[in-house]
Amino acid sequence: MPIKTFKDLDIYNLSYKLAMDIFNLAKTFPTEEKFSLISQITRSSRSICANISEWWGKRKHENVFKKFLVDSCGSIQETKTWLDFAHDCNYISGEQHKELMERLEVIGGKLWAPL
Template identity: 30%
Template sequence: MKNNPDNFFVKDPQKLKLYDMCMELNKLVYQHVKQFPWIEEKNMKIQAIKSISSIGANLCEGNGQIYPAKELTFLNNSLGSAQESRYWYDLARVNSYITEEQFKTADDLLQAVILILIKMMKNLKNQGVA
């Protein structure tokens, strides 16, 4: 796919369904980390918040790029953050910091986000983005 300056346009990531899903994940993680014990104050709490918020931040940074290859890179970063977030949620569940229901809600949403990210990445690849 050749970059033609006449084809450049600014996208609005806030119009994506995925953006809303990321915002929902942010709300969930801030609610859930309140239940973590004090020992996790500077550990798992911060890591969970960072990885969840990184999903949406990278989505916006990538979707706001002019060059599709850069968008692909940031979507890949979002994907990695989503997978990391699943780990933190699983660890919180194993340590009984959150309920099974809270885990399932977050994990289901994370899995849906992952599927959409992969679809977006495949779409870019199908357009010839390397």
């Protein structure tokens, strides 16, 4: 199947699904985390797929192309940190933490493949 839009990219769909799963999980966090952990973890996880869609729109410009891949990878690392906080604050289980971290690793590996 030919790739016509960023929504046809496997990496976009994986990262979008991850962001939605983190968003739904974050809804279970305590309300006092609304303006800190919840806001940060949803923002950083959404930034991964947002940068991929922006990258797609600017893909003909190699310098810009690489910048958005690097930005997406930075958002992956930030999301991992927020997941560590969620785990250490007992908002998510060890199993949830491991599964989300593994998904982030897969996405990160796919992001670096074009380089």
